[in-house]
Amino acid sequence: MPPHHARVAHRPIVRESVAPPAGPKAVISLRAVNRLKSGHVWVYRSDVLSSASPAPGAVVAVTDERGRLFGSALYSSSSQIALRMISSGPVADFPALLRERVRNALAYREKLVRDTDAYRVIFSEGDFLPGLIVDRYNDIVSVQILTQAMDAEPVRKALVDEFSQGLSPAAIAERVEPHIRELEQLPARESGLLMGGKTSTIFSMNGVRFHYDIREGQKTGAFLDQRENYAAAAQYAHGEVLDVFCYQGAFALHLAKVSSQVTGVDSSRPALEVADRNAALNQREMDWIEANAFDLLKDYSAAGRQYDTVVLDPPAFAKSRKNLDTALRGYKELNLRALKMLRAGGILVTCSCSYHVSESEFLGVVVEAARDAHKTLRLLERRTQAKDHPIVPSVPETAYLKCFIFDVT
Ligand code: SAH
Numbered sequence: 001m002p003p004h005h006a007r008v009a010h011r012p013i014v015r016e017s018v019a020p021p022a023g024p025k026a027v028i029s030l031r032a033v034n035r036l037k038s039g040h041v042w043v044y045r046s047d048v049l050s051s052a053s054p055a056p057g058a059v060v061a062v063t064d065e066r067g068r069l070f071g072s073a074l075y076s077s078s079s080q081i082a083l084r085m086i087s088s089g090p091v092a093d094f095p096a097l098l099r100e101r102v103r104n105a106l107a108y109r110e111k112l113v114r115d116t117d118a119y120r121v122i123f124s125e126g127d128f129l130p131g132l133i134v135d136r137y138n139d140i141v142s143v144q145i146l147t148q149a150m151d152a153e154p155v156r157k158a159l160v161d162e163f164s165q166g167l168s169p170a171a172i173a174e175r176v177e178p179h180i181r182e183l184e185q186l187p188a189r190e191s192g193l194l195m196g197g198k199t200s201t202i203f204s205m206n207g208v209r210f211h212y213d214i215r216e217g218q219k220t221g222a223f224l225d226q227r228e229n230y231a232a233a234a235q236y237a238h239g240e241v242l243d244v245f246c247y248q249g250a251f252a253l254h255l256a257k258v259s260s261q262v263t264g265v266d267s268s269r270p271a272l273e274v275a276d277r278n279a280a281l282n283q284r285e286m287d288w289i290e291a292n293a294f295d296l297l298k299d300y301s302a303a304g305r306q307y308d309t310v311v312l313d314p315p316a317f318a319k320s321r322k323n324l325d326t327a328l329r330g331y332k333e334l335n336l337r338a339l340k341m342l343r344a345g346g347i348l349v350t351c352s353c354s355y356h357v358s359e360s361e362f363l364g365v366v367v368e369a370a371r372d373a374h375k376t377l378r379l380l381e382r383r384t385q386a387k388d389h390p391i392v393p394s395v396p397e398t399a400y401l402k403c404f405i406f407d408v409t
Contacts, residue, residue, distance in 0.1 A: 021090040024054035025061045026075065026083060033064050036071075036085060039394025041125060043073065043083035051075070056185070057148030059086070059094050074130060074149035078185040084130035084147070094149070095158040101129050102162040112387045115231070118203040118210075119388040120224050121167070126390035126398045134163070135224060137212040138203040139170040142221065143194065144177065151186050160195050171196030173214040175221075191216055202281065206231045208253045209281045211274055220274050222250060225385040226313065226351070229403045230254040232381055233349045236405055239308025242300075244293050244338070249275030249286070251311045251349070256284045259309060263287040265296055294330075297337035310338040311349040316400075318356040327357055328365050335369035339408060342375070348406045355400040362402050370408075381405040 028036075032047035043062070054060045056077040062070045062085065072091040073083035091097055105127040113119045121141070122134035131147030141163045145151050163172055172195040181188060191214070193199070200213040205227050213220045234254045239261075243252040246264030248271050256262050256279075264286060266272055272288040279286045289296065293314070312334050318327035335350055342348060352362045359382075370377045384391065385401040392398045 021061055021092070023061060024052065024058050024075070025063060026051035026054070026073070027063055027065060028070070028083070030064070033070065036062075039392075041073075041085040041130060041395055042081045043085070045080055045082040048082050053077075057150075057152050059091050059149070061090065074147060076148050076184065078183065079147065084125075084149075086128065086130070095154045098129065098155060099158050099162050101127060102159070103166065105129070106166045108390070109388055115207070116203075116205040116227060118205055118212075118222060118224060119227065119386070121163075121388070123389045123398070125395050126392055132159075134159075135221070136167060136169070137221070138201045140198060140201050140212060140214065141167060141169045141172045142175050142214065143172060144175050146177075146180055146184070148184055148186060151184070156194070164195060169196065170198040170201070171214075173199070175214070175219075191219075205250070206234075206254060208250070210248065210250070210253075210278050211281065220248060223247065223313075225353070225389045225401050226250065226403070227388075228386040229349070229351070229383050232383060232403075233309075233311065233347075233405060234258055236347045236380055236407075237309040237349070238347070239343070240306075241309040241311070242307045242338075242341070243311045243313075244297065244334070245313045245315070246275060246288070246311075247271045247313075249278050249288070251313065252286055253278055253282055253284060255309065255311070256282070256286060261287075263289060265289045265291055265293055267292055294333065297334060297341075301337040301340045305341055306343050307341050307346065308343055309347040309349070310342060311351075312338055313349075313351040313353075316354040317352075318354040321356045324356060324361075327354055328361065331357070331362065331365045332369050335366050336373055339370055339373040339375045342408045344409050346408045347380075348377075348408050349403065350406070351401065351403045353401050355397060357402075359402050363404065366404065366406070376409050378407040378409075379404060380407055 027049045028043050029047040032043045054075045058075045060075045062073050071088040073085045105122050117138045121136050122129050122132050131150040133144040135142045174194050176189050176191045199215050203212050237255040237258050241255045241259045241262040243264045246252050246266045249264050252262045252264040269290050317330045318324050383403040
């Protein structure tokens with residue numbers, strides 16, 4: 001028989017041999033089937049045709065209308081994303097699968113993460129553990145649980161065991177976002193320790209040191225996704241630096257090594273207080289300004305202030321595709337003011353963490369701003385989130401951070 005006949009004959013036999021396992025099932029629409037075939041892992045509630053009301057957080061077998069199994073998913077009774085796929089086959093013991101995925105995630109970081117004792121250990125869909133975010137800050141592990149399935153007691157126990165064994169931390173803390181628990185219809189819970197007693201520590205990234213504290217009210221934590229971009233920016237930054245949206249000073253502190261003077265701007269006083277303590281920890285003298293960045297940039301550029309390096313790292317302006325236009329206007333204004341203030345040969349580090357603004361849309365806005373500011377851009381680096389926030393291309397939502405570094409004349 002010619003080989004292609006063998007292939008054609010073989011496929012249905014394999015499919016039929018995979019019968020849905022016993023336990024809760026969900027039947028999904030053709031649209032959802034196609035989405036899963038393209039490699040995505042979410043099924044929206046509107047695409048679930050029938051399910052015998054699985055328990056919140058249950059592992060369910062996912063089939064099409066003809067009863068063919070597409071794999072196993074974690075079910076949420078409240079989220080618009082009703083199913084998050086976790087395997088292409090049956091899953092008999094979810095905590096065991098979770099343990100294996102945690103070990104794989106640790107091995108991935110072991111291989112790819114350098115020059116830091118702070119990094120994201122589990123990045124939800126990026127580590128095939130949807131609904132779970134885990135960060136390490138030196139000897140403290142910080143866990144965020146975002147879904148019903150991840151909130152189950154056996155899952156929590158498996159997590160604490162694996163992180164205790166894999167990272168030997170002094171403490172494992174849980175960081176609770178009350179509105180996420182509300183949306184997931186989970187009982188209210190306080191942030192606090194799951195293991196150990198240590199609540200604050202010092203961590204370092206690229207040789208720069210930072211304070212970390214889990215306690216409510218003085219909660220600190222880093223934007224670990226920018227870690228590699230701090231090091232990249234330090235390769236080009238020089239002269240007088242303005243770090244806009246500086247938070248606890250991570251760009252500013254990284255750039256202090258290579259520049260003559262650094263000023264950080266943020267609207268949050270608590271963030272600037274930690275920034276100041278971080279500067280002292282690194283024996284740096286820096287200026288921190290509490291201000292609305294839009295107002296400050298407007299005043300400074302009108303007053304003809306000049307800098308050699310400007311960093312723009314605002315919060316996500318587009319929370320959904322609906323406010324895309326407003327977001328793009330915001331990015332344009334910031335970049336325009338920053339570009340006007342740059343001396344010839346200056347460096348612009350400009351970021352967007354809005355998933356809903358694509359890389360090309362963001363680039364387009366910066367190019368327009370440069371045209372209006374009568375400046376010429378040369379792209380030195382086109383960057384994204386650090387490798388401990390893995391991007392799975394078939395799940396576009398895993399890629400959100402854009403960071404461009406430009407030479408500006
Ligand atoms: N660059 C930082 C992360 C910035 S996060 C780092 O790498 O660690 C965004 C910051 O913008 C937050 O600290 C927030 O307080 C600040 N922020 C939000 N709106 C602002 C505004 N209008 N003006 C100034 N700062 C603002």
